[in-house]
Amino acid sequence: MALITRLPCENSLIEKINSLNVDYVVGLGDVECPQFLRDFYGILGEMDNITTMKYLKNTGKLIESSFLTFSTNFSNITITHFPPRLEYGSLIVRNQILTNSPKIVFHGHSEVQKIYNLGLTKIVSIGSGEKGYYVIYDSNMNEIILKRSSH
Known part of the structure; x- marks a missing residue:
């Protein structure tokens, strides 16, 4: 599956995400046009508007507690919009x-894409979709691949 965030409603970005060979696209907030993304599910960010929230809720694509191997309750594998507070x-x-x-x-x-540790936890910052960043996560292999496309 692919994980994205901060994705504006631009055709080239949407086409790139839709061309990925993944079962699902999971948005970690601030995805402007989720209705145009293939197999999209997501959580909300601070920039998401009421239209995005209604679309995700009405289509059953808003992740409120868990989705596949992900949870929002800080159990085994967690998704959240906000990073742990360091500088921000x-x-x-x-x-x-x-x-x-x-x-x-x-x-x-965050605009920055990186993997780091906080205590015993591996933290993965997806990076801004607007800059071409996304992450591929294979839950079967427990593999995380940082990606960047040119669009």
């Missing part, structure tokens, strides 16, 4: 990670 982000997210020690946390919000 959420102190609440940081505290949840340090308290619950999930195996992996994927987060959106």
Whole structure:
């Protein structure tokens, strides 16, 4: 599956994501046109509007607690929009990670794409879709691949 965040409603970006050979596209917030993305499910970010929220809720594509191997409750493999607070982000997210020690946390919000550790947890910053960043995650192989496309 592919994970994305901060994806504006631009045809070249949408076409690139739709061309990926993945079963699902999981949005970690701030995805402007989820209705145009193939097999899309997601959580909301601070920039998502009421139209996006209604679309995701009405189509059953809003992830509110879990989706496949992902959860939003800081158990084994977690997805969240906000990063753990370092220079920016959420102190609440940081505290949840340090308290619950999930195996992996994927987060959106940031333009930067990177993998780092916080306590016992591997943190994966997806990076901005607007800059071509996305992540491929193979849950069967537990493989995380950072990707960047030119669009």
